[in-house]
Amino acid sequence: xxxxxxxxxxxxxxxxxxxxxxxDLGRRLSAVRLAPGSGTAWEQGVPxxxxxxxxxxxxxxxxxxxxxxxGQFAHxxxxxxxxxxxxxxxxxxxxxxxxxxxxxxxxxxxxxxLDLLPLLIDPGTHGGDPGxxxxxxAPSLPGFGFSGPPAAEGLTADAVAGLWHRxxxxxxxxxxxxxxxxxxxxxxxxxxxxxxxxxxxxIHLATPGLxxxxxxxxxxxxxxxxxxxxxxxEEGGYAHLHSTKPATLGAALHDSPAxxxxxxxxxxxxxxxxxxxxxxxxxRDLLLGTLTLYxxxxxxxxxxxxxxxxxxxxxxxxxxxxxxxxxAAITIFGGxxxxxxxxxxxxxxxxxxxTTWAEYDCGGHFPAIAEPQLLAETLxxxxxxxxx
Amino acid sequence: xxxxxxxxxAAQGGDWGxxxxxxxxxxxxEGLLGIHxxxxxxxxxxxxxxxxxxxxxxxxxxxxxTGDLGGSNHLQGTKxxxxxxxxxxxxxxxxxxxxxKFQSKTDNHGLAEDALSIDGMLDVISLxxxxxxxxxxxxxxxENKSATFAGPKLTLPVAVTVFxxxxxxxxxxxxxxxxxxxxxxGEADKGGHFAALEQPEILVSEIRTGLRTLRS
Numbered sequence: 001x002x003x004x005x006x007x008x009x010x011x012x013x014x015x016x017x018x019x020x021x022x023x024d025l026g027r028r029l030s031a032v033r034l035a036p037g038s039g040t041a042w043e044q045g046v047p048x049x050x051x052x053x054x055x056x057x058x059x060x061x062x063x064x065x066x067x068x069x070x071g072q073f074a075h076x077x078x079x080x081x082x083x084x085x086x087x088x089x090x091x092x093x094x095x096x097x098x099x100x101x102x103x104x105x106x107x108x109x110x111x112x113x114l115d116l117l118p119l120l121i122d123p124g125t126h127g128g129d130p131g132x133x134x135x136x137x138a139p140s141l142p143g144f145g146f147s148g149p150p151a152a153e154g155l156t157a158d159a160v161a162g163l164w165h166r167x168x169x170x171x172x173x174x175x176x177x178x179x180x181x182x183x184x185x186x187x188x189x190x191x192x193x194x195x196x197x198x199x200x201x202x203i204h205l206a207t208p209g210l211x212x213x214x215x216x217x218x219x220x221x222x223x224x225x226x227x228x229x230x231x232x233x234e235e236g237g238y239a240h241l242h243s244t245k246p247a248t249l250g251a252a253l254h255d256s257p258a259x260x261x262x263x264x265x266x267x268x269x270x271x272x273x274x275x276x277x278x279x280x281x282x283x284r285d286l287l288l289g290t291l292t293l294y295x296x297x298x299x300x301x302x303x304x305x306x307x308x309x310x311x312x313x314x315x316x317x318x319x320x321x322x323x324x325x326x327x328a329a330i331t332i333f334g335g336x337x338x339x340x341x342x343x344x345x346x347x348x349x350x351x352x353x354x355t356t357w358a359e360y361d362c363g364g365h366f367p368a369i370a371e372p373q374l375l376a377e378t379l380x381x382x383x384x385x386x387x388x
Numbered sequence: 389x390x391x392x393x394x395x396x397x398a399a400q401g402g403d404w405g406x407x408x409x410x411x412x413x414x415x416x417x418e419g420l421l422g423i424h425x426x427x428x429x430x431x432x433x434x435x436x437x438x439x440x441x442x443x444x445x446x447x448x449x450x451x452x453x454t455g456d457l458g459g460s461n462h463l464q465g466t467k468x469x470x471x472x473x474x475x476x477x478x479x480x481x482x483x484x485x486x487x488x489k490f491q492s493k494t495d496n497h498g499l500a501e502d503a504l505s506i507d508g509m510l511d512v513i514s515l516x517x518x519x520x521x522x523x524x525x526x527x528x529x530x531e532n533k534s535a536t537f538a539g540p541k542l543t544l545p546v547a548v549t550v551f552x553x554x555x556x557x558x559x560x561x562x563x564x565x566x567x568x569x570x571x572x573x574g575e576a577d578k579g580g581h582f583a584a585l586e587q588p589e590i591l592v593s594e595i596r597t598g599l600r601t602l603r604s
Binding site for chain 1: 468469485522
């Protein structure tokens with residue numbers, strides 16, 4: 001991404017799902033050819049009975065109701081340096097709403113934040129203090145959902161951070177803002193803090209994945225990276241493929257709703273925390289809405305490209321030992337069905353100026369969905385001291 | 389082979405076929421006279437610190453399977469069912485999956501079509517498609533997660549042909565170290581990983597030559 005001084009444009013839009021594409025999806029779902037399957041356990045990936053059930057639900061999914069739910073929010077289309085970006089942008093209700101940028105990851109979407117938004121925008125109506133109100137900006141990553149395809153090689157976290165900063169400052173007129181992210185969004189949020197310390201009042205990261213620093217490591221770091229190796233071996237095949245052959249994989253996922261449902265559904269199920277009755281905290285309806293979003297916008301292949309970009313763009317890892325001065329609140333959420341290795345605090349302190357550190361056995365990989373109240377309170381608490 | 393009524397037989401294989409053939413060679417069932425391999429699971433258990441150029445090339449080409457060419461192995465070695473559902477429902481996906489292997493592992497000048505005919509590749513893709521075996525074929529990676537290129541030493545007669553663009557391509561020294569009764573060593577002048585598809589005449593000639601002494 002070169003420096004460009006083209007204007008950032010922002011215009012209101014009303015995104016929806018093309019009816020012809022939905023009809024075609026219905027036809028494909030009724031004509032799915034399933035592999036025979038090998039049992040009911042998850043040890044080899046998604047079990048056939050689970051997938052059959054999900055696909056049946058998808059055929060019955062009320063896409064109109066989902067679009068109506070999305071329509072309750074204010075959507076915009078920005079163009080930054082030639083890259084189209086979809087975003088939800090809602091003004092906070094309070095004496096001094098603080099701008100807050102929320103960045104999702106893979107296989108997520110801006111829809112992860114729909115339950116969280118009212119708590120952030122209007123705390124006064126939700127048991128909180130109007131003084132804690134946020135003006136929220138929730139974009140779709142380039143190449144995801146309504147943001148449409150990015151450049152063919154995909155964008156690194158640094159490149160997306162650059163787009164986000166221009167969006168917030170030039171596009172929306174916020175010279176000072178806060179940011180939260182998880183998954184890919186955590187990496188982008190971290191790079192925003194490094195690149196724009198004057199504009200960033202503070203950041204919050206949910207369970208960031210951190211690259212190994214040069215040795216020596218502490219005993220807790222040794223244990224952590226041993227867990228990372230084990231997790232990568234058993235659970236990291238998807239990322240290996242995303243980062244090396246995204247187009248090959250995309251050929252299948254773009255053409256088969258069953259393939260898309262298996263691919264995304266496996267990870268959302270594994271990475272969700274669970275409710276009291278053992279169900280994923282990521283509800284079935286939102287999973288179906290997410291699948292429909294990826295399918296209708298034809299963005300599964302482009303959504304894989306950040307992994308490819310990261311692997312092929314040397315020098316994009318965060319440097320250890322040079323934490324950005326921007327205050328960083330970090331929350332480690334847990335309780336996933338298949339647990340992620342959780343970084344120890346001392347590892348995070350190599351990369352961030354950590355002002356708050358909390359660990360929970362709940363929330364999982366999608367805390368905005370699993371624990372919106374907890375996340376809202378965390379964000380209010382983290383950023384309250386920074387309001388001025 | 390016993391059930392088919394053969395009391396004297398040989399075995400040949402490449403890729404997973406060579407894993408099976410190597411296992412037969414280690415088992416040495418009655419009647420197996422010897423084997424031919426165009427993929428050799430003959431890396432040393434410990435890679436030495438000093439490597440000849442040929443040994444270094446072997447290490448570098450093997451590293452592709454943990455790197456740029458290793459995604460499908462990694463995926464199918466852990467989640468073959470998930471991958472299988474995508475491939476079983478999309479002819480485009482199944483075709484891309486297999487074509488990509490031909491692209492990366494044949495002796496070509498940039499396109500798989502340099503080495504294999506389109507119809508030949510479509511025959512292979514069609515076989516996987518019409519038998520709905522994308523998932524089941526991927527399970528071989530899951531079932532053999534511990535399989536390694538540092539395979540067992542074999543004492544039965546072994547004939548080997550190395551194809552120049554195979555991945556990995558092993559040096560003669562490691563092959564001689566692993567097969568103490570190496571009855572034939574050949575180096576083809578062309579061909580890659582899919583020797584039988586790419587260079588059937590060379591491979592057949594090598595199998596005839598390599599196993600001839602077992603006939604008497």
